[in-house]
Every structure is written in structure tokens, then in C-alpha cells.
Amino acid sequence: MSSRERILARIRAAVAGAPDVEIPRAYRGAGDLPDTGLVDLFARRVGDYRAVVHVVPETGAAERISASLTARGARRIVVPGGFPEPWPSVPGVELMTDGPGLGAAELDTVDGVLTTCAVAVAETGTIVLDAGPGQGRRALTLVPDYHLCVVRADQIVAGVPDAVARLVPDRPLTWISGPSATSDIELNRIEGVHGPRTLEVLVVT
Amino acid sequence: MTRTFLGLPGPRPGAAGEGFPARAARAVRDSQLRFNLRKATRTIRARRAGVVSELPDWAELRRAGKAIKDHTLRNLDAYLLQLEEAVTRAGGHVHWAADAAEANRIVAGLVRATGETEVVKVKSMVTQETGLNEALLAEGITAYETDLAELIVQLGDDRPSHILVPAIHRNRAEIREVFAGRMAGWGRPAPEDLTDDPPALAEAARVHLRERFLATKVAISGANFAVAETGTMVVLESEGNGRMCLTLPETLITVVGIEKLVPTWRDLEVFLQLLPRSSTGERMNPYTSMWTGATEGQEFHLVLLDNGRTGVLADETGRQALRCIRCSACLNVCPVYERVGGHAYGSVYPGPIGAILTPQLHGMESELERSLPYASSLCGACYEVCPVAIDIPAVLVHLRAKTRHPVAERAGMAAAGWVLERSGRLARMQRLGGRLRRLAPERLPGPMGGWSDTRDVPELPAESFRAWWERTDGGRR
Ligand code: SF4
Numbered sequence: 001m002s003s004r005e006r007i008l009a010r011i012r013a014a015v016a017g018a019p020d021v022e023i024p025r026a027y028r029g030a031g032d033l034p035d036t037g038l039v040d041l042f043a044r045r046v047g048d049y050r051a052v053v054h055v056v057p058e059t060g061a062a063e064r065i066s067a068s069l070t071a072r073g074a075r076r077i078v079v080p081g082g083f084p085e086p087w088p089s090v091p092g093v094e095l096m097t098d099g100p101g102l103g104a105a106e107l108d109t110v111d112g113v114l115t116t117c118a119v120a121v122a123e124t125g126t127i128v129l130d131a132g133p134g135q136g137r138r139a140l141t142l143v144p145d146y147h148l149c150v151v152r153a154d155q156i157v158a159g160v161p162d163a164v165a166r167l168v169p170d171r172p173l174t175w176i177s178g179p180s181a182t183s184d185i186e187l188n189r190i191e192g193v194h195g196p197r198t199l200e201v202l203v204v205t
Numbered sequence: 206m207t208r209t210f211l212g213l214p215g216p217r218p219g220a221a222g223e224g225f226p227a228r229a230a231r232a233v234r235d236s237q238l239r240f241n242l243r244k245a246t247r248t249i250r251a252r253r254a255g256v257v258s259e260l261p262d263w264a265e266l267r268r269a270g271k272a273i274k275d276h277t278l279r280n281l282d283a284y285l286l287q288l289e290e291a292v293t294r295a296g297g298h299v300h301w302a303a304d305a306a307e308a309n310r311i312v313a314g315l316v317r318a319t320g321e322t323e324v325v326k327v328k329s330m331v332t333q334e335t336g337l338n339e340a341l342l343a344e345g346i347t348a349y350e351t352d353l354a355e356l357i358v359q360l361g362d363d364r365p366s367h368i369l370v371p372a373i374h375r376n377r378a379e380i381r382e383v384f385a386g387r388m389a390g391w392g393r394p395a396p397e398d399l400t401d402d403p404p405a406l407a408e409a410a411r412v413h414l415r416e417r418f419l420a421t422k423v424a425i426s427g428a429n430f431a432v433a434e435t436g437t438m439v440v441l442e443s444e445g446n447g448r449m450c451l452t453l454p455e456t457l458i459t460v461v462g463i464e465k466l467v468p469t470w471r472d473l474e475v476f477l478q479l480l481p482r483s484s485t486g487e488r489m490n491p492y493t494s495m496w497t498g499a500t501e502g503q504e505f506h507l508v509l510l511d512n513g514r515t516g517v518l519a520d521e522t523g524r525q526a527l528r529c530i531r532c533s534a535c536l537n538v539c540p541v542y543e544r545v546g547g548h549a550y551g552s553v554y555p556g557p558i559g560a561i562l563t564p565q566l567h568g569m570e571s572e573l574e575r576s577l578p579y580a581s582s583l584c585g586a587c588y589e590v591c592p593v594a595i596d597i598p599a600v601l602v603h604l605r606a607k608t609r610h611p612v613a614e615r616a617g618m619a620a621a622g623w624v625l626e627r628s629g630r631l632a633r634m635q636r637l638g639g640r641l642r643r644l645a646p647e648r649l650p651g652p653m654g655g656w657s658d659t660r661d662v663p664e665l666p667a668e669s670f671r672a673w674w675e676r677t678d679g680g681r682r
Contacts, residue, residue, distance in 0.1 A: 013519070
């Protein structure tokens with residue numbers, strides 16, 4: 001008998017006669033949380049993770065991106081395909097598209113990445129990337145030390161169940177709540193171990 | 206039940222033959238350990254309480270989490286098959302391992318097939334349970350731990366002592382010593398002027414591991430959840446080392462215990478709320494990765510591990526331990542854990558959950574496993590905080606009933622039974638005790654000594670209550 005058959009047989013013998021259970025879903029599910037004031041709540045919750053947050057009207061987005069990249073002192077920034085055109089032009093900053101030349105080692109030499117997101121969660125201050133347009137493959141938002149993420153106000157949902165309902169499971173998903181952090185040394189929170197040490201979120205209303 | 210290897214390797218302080226009391230006694234003498242543990246468990250407890258109280262529907266989430274896991278376990282055969290099909294459809298390969306040795310063999314074979322001799326690992330309790338690193342080493346494959354705490358543990362040739370913060374027993378000065386002394390032997394050395402400032406230590410780890418992430422072609426991970434319906438794997442983490450391991454290598458091997466399944470995609474809405482808040486006490490952990498099958502050109506293997514779990518499943522009371530999502534909340538509230546730390550529990554699963562999981566997975570042949578169900582005061586704090594409502598005290602009592610009580614206790618109970626059976630016997634024994642009371646020792650002899658080591662032996666009264674009552678007619682004479 002293969003291990004597969006053996007494990008399945010053991011399970012069947014172990015649970016034979018055990019009653020099944022109904023799953024009570026009395027918690028706040030998708031659509032149950034109030035959907036007002038989400039931009040404010042999201043911005044506050046992202047801020048709690050010590051990420052930098054800006055809320056700007058659509059017309060001010062390009063200018064804000066430009067100001068952030070300049071303040072960062074960035075020279076080379078990766079922008080995944082599908083990021084809304086026209087791309088801002090930032091003096092002294094080269095905006096590079098992703099391509100075959102950009103292996104992990106090369107990515108390690110760029111100054112940061114500028115992306116959109118798929119969904120954002122107000123209650124937890126989370127952004128979710130699904131490798132869709134403007135987000136790119138997962139390594140892009142991982143290897144560089146700086147991530148500037150643009151969130152449209154209509155992408156912000158109230159709670160975790162709303163986000164789960166909006167996302168498509170067969171895409172690679174990365175849920176990001178603040179910059180990379182560790183509490184492994186005497187439980188002191190330290191921002192930045194392996195992922196981007198600086199996360200900047202730009203909410204466009 | 207056959208003995209299941211649970212990550213209790215040989216010549217470490219405290220072999221499996223040594224019981225919890227001896228290990229605990231050693232641990233409580235370590236004042237540094239007690240200080241670290243106290244600070245850490247208190248901090249994290251307060252944090253958890255804060256974010257849990259934020260959610261008005263915590264009780265409902267907990268009820269749902271418990272029921273989802275119970276339902277999964279009841280139908281585990283069907284869900285495993287569904288998971289296998291979904292992963293395979295998405296281009297992944299599924300392997301089944303009945304025990305630790307088989308899992309290690311499968312993983313070693315997969316690594317060898319890539320021609321690589323180095324792998325990076327992201328925190329996976331299950332591969333600690335199987336002793337994978339040691340097994341790989343025997344095949345000439347070096348496994349590098351990448352979680353900061355695991356790195357501290359691996360470099361220090363140490364054992365993890367907490368589920369979530371495995372190096373909770375080390376303070377910053379000790380960590381600096383480990384990094385300064387050992388990093389060079391494993392790869393990029395620590396900077397000459399390394400201080401014990403936590404950000405400097407984190408930076409040293411970042412730099413030490415960066416080249417390894419960029420160069421290593423095979424990664425081994427665990428998973429917090431595996432969704433049967435979609436074949437999706439879910440890993441929650443903080444540092445980004447998980448994302449590095451899951452994303453950059455060409456081959457990814459994920460090892461999960463068969464109890465990690467949840468039936469549907471939607472079920473994640475429950476566990477993504479329960480786990481981070483219970484575990485690190487955050488609204489959400491910094492990074493959660495989800496992937497389905499072979500992703501972005503990667504080769505993906507899933508190893509499903511039994512290793513004693515089906516035995517636990519067969520026990521009606523004990524099976525609830527399989528609901529555990531390894532959040533470690535029960536460790537942080539446990540008055541016993543807070544004082545003795547994780548090493549005293551002698552397995553990769555410490556604290557209250559370890560006290561019920563280790564003896565069940567491992568069998569109760571050694572002194573260690575027999576003593577673990579007693580490593581608790583049954584205060585019930587663990588049950589209160591458990592996000593999937595595992596009644597740990599009930600399982601402890603259930604397991605106690607299965608072990609033979611210690612010799613002295615059995616002898617004592619038998620003697621007490623004989624004396625108490627007839628009131629005449631009791632009166633005679635009490636008179637005898639009263640007369641001999643000057644001779645009573647401060648430390649009890651023989652096997653009873655353990656009891657009086659930590660307590661004062663009560664003084665025997667000159668006269669028993671019954672004798673006093675008879676003599677004075679209840680105080681009236
Ligand atoms: S037993 Fe409950 S509280 Fe303890 S680690 Fe498991 S899920 Fe968390």
C-alpha cells in the first residue's frame with residue numbers, strides 16, 4: 001500500500017462514526033462592515049505600521065510621486081508594465097520597465113519600485129498585490145529597499161472578508177501591512193529585515 | 206503506536222528519558238532566561254489583548270475557526286484528495302509522507318534531483334519536527350535557516366524555545382556574541398564593529414542572508430494554511446525572508462502537516478483575522494504570501510505529512526489538538542511556560558499545546574512524554590486565548606488518565622485508601638502520628654522527596670480534630 005493510501009485509510013478509520021459540524025458564520029462577513037470613512041481609516045492604520053502615507057486628489061498624484069522619489073534621493077526606480085500612463089517625469093530619476101535583464105541581482109541594485117495594488121483593507125491597513133497591471137511579478141516589490149504603492153480610493157474595502165471576496169485565488173498574492181519587520185530581538189519591533197525597509201503609500205482620491 | 210520522531214535529537218542537554226520536572230528545574234535556575242521570558246510574554250500578551258478587543262466579533266470568529274477545523278478534520282480524506290487535485294491541476298507535484306523519515310527522504314530526493322547542495326528554509330515547525338536539516342546534512346545538503354530567530358538558533362547551535370519567537374531565550378548581548386562569533390563560519394561575516402543595538406543586529410542578518418537569497422536555487426518552506434478547494438498555500442510572516450524563499454528560487458518544496466487544510470478560499474477570511482491578532486498581536490502581520498501550484502515559472506512540490514497525526518485524530522478527546530494554528534497565544538499566557546521556557550518541554554512544540562501534542566504524536570513511552578500532561582496547573586488561561594478554542598486542560602486531564610501515575614503517588618493513594626476505609630483505622634493512625642510527631646522529617650524520604658523539596662512538610666498536630674471533638678464534645682466541655 002502506498003503512503004497515500006495508508007494515510008487516507010488511517011483517516012477514514014479514525015473519524016468513522018464521528019459527527020460532522022455546521023460552520024456558524026455569525027462574524028462580520030463581506031459587506032457587513034460600514035463602508036464610510038474608509039480612506040481615513042486606511043491611512044491611519046497604515047500609519048500605525050510606521051509606513052509613510054499621503055492622501056492626494058488624482059490631479060496631484062504625479063506631483064506627489066515626483067516629490068517622494070526626489071526626497072528619497074532615488075536614481076533608478078522600477079515601474080511594472082501596466083502602471084497608468086502617462087508616467088510622471090521626475091528630474092534625475094530613471095523609471096525602468098521590468099524585463100529579462102532584470103534578474104534578482106540587478107534588482108538588488110535599483111533604488112526602489114513604484115506600483116499600484118489590487119485591493120486595500122481599511123481595518124488592517126493592508127495592501128494586496130496580485131501581480132496584475134502596474135504590480136508586476138513578486139520579486140519586484142521584494143528585493144528593492146523602497147516601495148511606493150499607489151492605492152485608488154475605490155480599491156479600499158472595509159475588512160478582511162471583503163478583500164478575500166474580491167481577490168482571485170489562482171493569482172500569486174502578496175498581502176503587505178507595513179514595512180518588513182521583526183520582533184525577534186527582545187520583542188522590539190525593528191522595521192526592515194529582508195523586504196523593503198521603507199513603505200510609502202499614496203492614496204489617490 | 207509506533208514511535209514518531211518529533212525533533213528530539215540525541216546529545217542535547219536533556220535526552221527524551223528526562224522528564225519535564227528535571228528540565229524545568231534546570232530552566233528556572235537560569236535567571237537570564239526567566240527575565241527574557243517574563244518580559245517577552247508580558248509584552249506580547251498585552252498586545253494581543255489590545256487587538257483582540259478591537260474586534261466586536263472575536264467570539265464569532267473563534268467559533269467559526271473551531272468549526273471550520275473540526276469539519277475539515279471530519280472530512281480530511283476528501284479534502285486532502287481535493288487539495289491534491291487542485292495543486293496538480295495548477296502544475297504542482299504532490300507527495301505523501303507517512304512519517305518523518307519518509308518526508309525527509311522525499312525532500313532529499315527532490316533536492317538531489319536539482320543537482321543543488323544548498324537550500325534556504327523559511328520557518329517551518331514541521332521540518333523541525335521531522336529533523337529535516339540533520340537528514341539533509343547526512344545527504345551532503347546544507348539547509349540555511351533564514352528567519353532571524355532561526356538564524357540566531359542555528360548559528361548558536363541552539364534549540365528553538367518558542368513557536369513564534371524561537372530565540373526568545375536570548376537577549377541582545379547574547380545575539381551579538383552569536384553573530385560576531387559564528388556568522389563567518391556560515392557565510393558573510395558580521396561587521397567588525399557590530400553592536401548589540403537591535404537594528405544593527407537586524408542589518409547584520411539582512412546583509413548576511415542577502416547573497417544567499419539571490420544565489421540559492423532551492424527553497425523549503427512550511428505553510429500556515431492549504432486551501433483544498435483551490436490548492437492555494439498561505440504563509441504568514443514578518444521579515445520578508447519567507448517572500449525571498451517563496452519567490453526567488455527555481456524550485457520550491459513545501460512541507461505541511463495534513464491538519465493544515467481549510468476547505469474553501471472563503472475560510473481564509475476567518476483565519477487571516479484570528480492568526481495575526483493571536484500570534485504577534487498585530488492587526489495583520491507584515492507579509493502574507495499566497496500561491497497556487499507552479500507560480501511564475503517555479504517548480505513546486507507539496508509534501509503532505511502524517512507523522513502520527515492520524516493517531517491523534519483517532520482519539521475523540523485528543524483530536525482537537527489538530528485544530529491548532531500554531532499562534533503561540535497559549536504559550537504567552539501560561540504561568541508554567543513563563544517560568545520554564547520552551548526547552549523544558551523537550552520537543553519542537555513547547556508550552557500548553559506541546560504538552561498535549563507531543564505525548565499524542567510521540568506516544569507515552571518515555572519519562573518526558575508521561576510527565577508532559579502534568580506540566581500545567583490547569584488554570585485554563587490557554588483555553589481562554591486559543592483562537593480555535595482547544596480545551597487544553599480537558600485534553601491534559603484526559604492524557605493524565607492514560608498515563609500510570611508515579612510510583613509514590615500510587616503507593617500513597619493505596620495506603621490512604623486503606624486508612625480511610627475504616628474510621629477505627631484512621632483514629633489509630635492519627636494517635637500514632639500525634640505521638641511520633643517530633644520525629645517527622647522536614648524532607649520526606651524516598652520517592653516523596655520531590656514533593657517536599659518545593660513545599661514545607663505540614664506539622665502534625667498533637668491531637669486530631671476528631672479526637673479533640675470527642676474529648677471536648679465539640680468545644681462544650
Ligand atoms: S493551541 Fe490554540 S493558542 Fe495554542 S498555539 Fe495552537 S491555536 Fe494557538
